[in-house]
Amino acid sequence: MTCAAYNHFLKAPCIDCGRAIFFAGIYRGDIVPSPYRQLLGIELDRLPSTLRAFHDVETSWRGEALFRVVRGEGWVRNLVAWLGGLPPSGEKVPVILTCTGAVRGGRRVEQWDRDFNGFRMRSTQWVWRGLLVESFGWLTLGYRLHVEPPGLRLEVSRAWVAGIPFPLFLAPTGEGLEVGDAHGMNIRVSAFAPMLGLIVRYEGRLNQE
Template identity: 30%
Template sequence: MSGSKDLQPPPRRPLFNEILGADFERLPSTVKQFHTIGQRHHWSGEAEVRRGGSLIAALVCRVFGFPPTATRIPVTVKIEENGSVETWHRRFGQRIFVSTLTVKGVPGSGVLRERFGAFSFDIELSLKGRELCFPVIRARFLGIPLPGWLLPTSDTRETEEDGHFIFDVALSLLMVGPLVHYSGWLQPISATTQS
């Protein structure tokens, strides 16, 4: 008998806490709740979706699974945590699109990596007032860096309003224009924490 206690590692901090460091505590309470998940949780609400009008925008939306243009469409977001990876399942009406999120670089770097299939995007999270902003700073396809003219512009923000989690995601490409813009609100419908 060694006489030493079984030491368990300290619990992991939520992914966005790892990425944002001290700024995580400055998030509006509903945004902080949304990004503090334990093992998995579900949120629901409504959104408005507008797609860009070009054929290229339609193709990009199809490849990534973005929802069609709609008003007051029901939305559910299910987030599952597996170690240092979060998997986000977003359902807009009958359309589902999925991505995985991880820390890019060292904890506290402010950089998130989001993967949609063969595409990955590095996003430099920043807190501006009461809004968490998500500008894309790098993109890759099959691990190969994409040139700047193929880098999507992301005007994406999360905040809180009247106790609801508010999201506003506008994506565009330099030579194409708007791809998709979806915005709306969410509230928790269930939560399961790791025991």
């Protein structure tokens, strides 16, 4: 099935087929905005400079954090977290986050690489039908972005499992909140599963290197 057919019949986002080319700030003669800039436009400028720099990536962004990571209680929730590639619990977990801008098949994407003290969690983000789409492999989430100065809130409004659209009450979901100030950002990310509730939450202070 072609990418166009995939989008038409499944109504699911996919990154156009093609070799990834790391973005150097200029593409086909024009600056290609980040996914966040594409969606928010000048609304992004209402956020603190630290958040703007975080989400207006042209080449790459790298930051460090100490996060508190909490998994939901019980072996079932821990199994779901393990299957989902989510980080283990810990206090003051050192985290390195690297965001790299790329152009793939003519589409601007961002590769997010999170290192929780050696535990790696990767995802790819891009724009699709007014949503910020993030793929974690078998799970893909579509977020609505809400600018609430000095913060940015990410609200899950769509979900796909193995490329199949799922209603939110049946699909793994989550939420994110980023609050910026003059020196860095406070981050809180939560992941939930149907009937199980909280699977993992991580939060803490993130600063650009």
